[in-house]
Amino acid sequence: MADKKVRVRFAPSPTGDLHVGNIRTALFDWAYARHTGGTFIFRIEDTDTTRVTDEYIAAAIDTLRWLGLQWDEGPEVGGEYGPYQQSQRLDIYAHWAQKFLDQKDAYYCFCTAEELEARREAQRAANVAPGYDGQCRNLSEDHIAAFRSQGRLPVIRMRMPDGQTTFVDQIRGEVSFDHKFVPDFVLVRGDGSPLYTLAVAVDDVLMKVTHVLRGEDLLSSTPRQIRVYQAMGLTEDEYPTFAHLPFVMGQDNAKLSKRNGEVSVNWYREAGFLPEAICNYLALLGWSAGEDRENVTMQELTKLFTVERVHSSPAKFDMKKLEAINGDKIRALTLDEFLDWSLPFLKKADVIEGSEEEIALVKAALPIIQERITKLSEIPEMLKFLFVKDFAIAPEPVEKIKDDASKAVLARSLGELVPLEDWSHASIEAALRSSLIEEMGLKPRVAFGSVRIAVTGSTISPPLFESMELLGKSATLARISQALAL
């Protein structure tokens, strides 16, 4: 088995936007495939047609692409074991269900939902492990015919033989389940549609999956999956190796969900997080490179990632750390990359429309804000002052430059700047320093603070002299005059 070429799959059931936990799983699947030189398969598990929609499927594909987790086989790229969407493989599942029936590994069960619920209730009351009681296990042909004539639609149930299932989880070691606690489970609904339990196992076998890396929530369903492998004729050394990843938890220590934090990857995307930052941070949840290594590129991740270094304990999601990493990644961007990421945010915020002049100015301004933001969404606010048509100082800061001292600073500044020929930040700084600081004897933070408010409209801004250079001489002088007139 070790010498088999690795094939791993990420198989979400898109019942909503892909969330952080899904992505962590996808990332590990991807990294493992890349690390081993194997194949990364992307499969859509949409057997629950009431919950999975086409929009969510399209969104999942888009999200995975955006993150840079390229798949080798799956939707839109194809592959020799497709289709990779379970709703398009119904005949395959039907075939295997019939085979299991023929082999007596599975049987028709006519119990209704109400009957089952009533019996489960009784089991709970009697303090017995709830689960299917095997009532329809050995129905005679006559019984079956009788039920059918009543119009009852049977489900197909897999028979769990006595005994136990033991498997070696790559992360947790040997795990064992007694079949007393693994009741006969449903493979096919009354309407003939397949259930996850059937579809995953069949697809993993048919798609030649060698390693199943998935969430810990599926750990206890593993015996059922193995049961299907066995019914398909696979022996232990032929079915996939399992590795159950620890959960990503929310602030309240429950599995991360909408209730306890932002879970949708799209939310992070819109909030201005870079895909590489999300992946880097997520990689650190439940895995570490060792040697105090934390900041890794996608490339490095594929080199360093091994299942041996994946944890068995759950990790809590920490937005602060994600932001810190995002800041690091933003600072590591080249100017052109940074520009590409910035433009959509500036346009969406209506700061720019996208003309060439605007883009040139953005490009010139980006270097001075690159180390000042942790999220791309902060860019519009920081650069707005360069583009606003009707410049106005915010209500709070405007009060701070109405006093005589501020007026004096602004008046002197204007006087110094009007004749200035070299409108570079260095020469602007030299002019203002010698006049305001040296000659007027003001403290830099006081003097430049007033100019900052007048020019940028805020007490917080990118470096002042660079900002003035970017704004241009006439606009800068106009703003100072405007402030002086208040």
Added chain:
RNA sequence: GGCCCCGUCGUCUAGCGGCCUAGGACUCUGGCUUCUCAAGCCAGCUACGAGGGUUCGAAUCCCUUCGGGGCUACCA
């Protein structure tokens, strides 16, 4: 309730019997730098859930206990 998984600073983690008076990162606090805000640099706070063993020696191995989580569907 039953079954299963998990347990090192507030958080993510290093650690796989002696290198640990437990290291790093994020957060927080203080300082330096400084035209604001950041960034950067320095310093500080804080952890092996508890109790038993095994051993010359345990965060590391075993047991118990407590705590947290998952599953227990004609969801995945």
